[in-house]
Amino acid sequence: MTNSAKKAFSAMADSTRRSILQILSKDVELPVGSLAEHFPGVTRAAISSHLRVLRDADMVVEERRGQFRFYSLGTNRADDVVRFLRDVYQDDINLLASDAEPDRL
Amino acid sequence: MTNSAKKAFSAMADSTRRSILQILSKDVELPVGSLAEHFPGVTRAAISSHLRVLRDADMVVEERRGQFRFYSLGTNRADDVVRFLRDVYQDDINLLASDAEPDRL
């Protein structure tokens, strides 16, 4: 549990990995190659290693179809992170929740 | 901005630092010594270094009074983290927001 929080926070501590999550939140699923195209100047090996970290944290899932490996967001939708933030910041975390009330003067 | 997210995520990637934040969320402010008492088997130097990381991320604030240094939660209440999570997980992040609706069947 505490280790799963560590994994999630550590996974998201890297900007390339954060970008991967953001990309997957928009494209639903992508093969490694398409994912890698978003990062010119970063090797496939590096991307592969980032994906392993994210997989290890259950933040992405791999599904093999043919010669491709499709990645999409996993079951760990930062639950531990969220739990932690709520625990520490309580009400202040409401800032997060609502698009509903934009901001009133 | 992206670097501030990195700082926040990295800061919270360590379990001692997460504990410090949790403690400070309950005690409002504490001198380093009282904080350190929560971590037997961890040196003052280590605690001091953790506090520097948290300070660097603006997640805690130091206030010197007499011979003490009181620490409390800082201005960076994980805002970037929250922004990122909302960006990636959108609605799913609602899980966070409400104590209001516990869960209905």
Add this chain to the structure above:
DNA sequence: CTAATAGGTAAGCGTACATTTACCTATCCA
């Protein structure tokens, strides 16, 4: 079967980080 394509794995390297021991600074109080 073989070549091309999609990806992962391994080893090596440099840097960042957590921790410890030892020492230094600042404040309080007798």
Add this chain to the structure above:
DNA sequence: TGGATAGGTAAATGTACGCTTACCTATTAG
């Protein structure tokens, strides 16, 4: 003024991490 108390800084060390190059595996198509 001097010692006790609160806490930080420095140097050393081990480990974790990100990245690269080089090589290996699996699937598809000719």
